[in-house]
Amino acid sequence: MKWTKELKDNKALAALDAEALRKELKAAQKELYVLNMKHLANELKQPHLLKVHRAYIARLNTYINAN
Numbered sequence: 857m858k859w860t861k862e863l864k865d866n867k868a869l870a871a872l873d874a875e876a877l878r879k880e881l882k883a884a885q886k887e888l889y890v891l892n893m894k895h896l897a898n899e900l901k902q903p904h905l906l907k908v909h910r911a912y913i914a915r916l917n918t919y920i921n922a923n
Contacts, residue, residue: 863912874923881916884909 864872864880872880888909894900 863908866915869915869919872919874920877916877920877923881913881920884913884916888913 863884869877869880888906891900891905891909895903895906900906
């Protein structure tokens with residue numbers, strides 16, 4: 857699958873420190889914003905990416921709060 861941005865798996869996220877997780881979270885939120893804007897303009901060809909990125913953001917928040 858070719859996504860707009862490669863998402864890290866759980867092992868890669870567990871290896872990151874708190875600052876790197878926050879940077880990854882900020883980037884994921886920005887990507888979700890762009891996807892939402894494309895979806896509202898009917899330009900998004902893969903609407904399933906919205907759900908994937910929301911879940912990824914939730915996973916990042918879980919790792920940040922665990923530290």
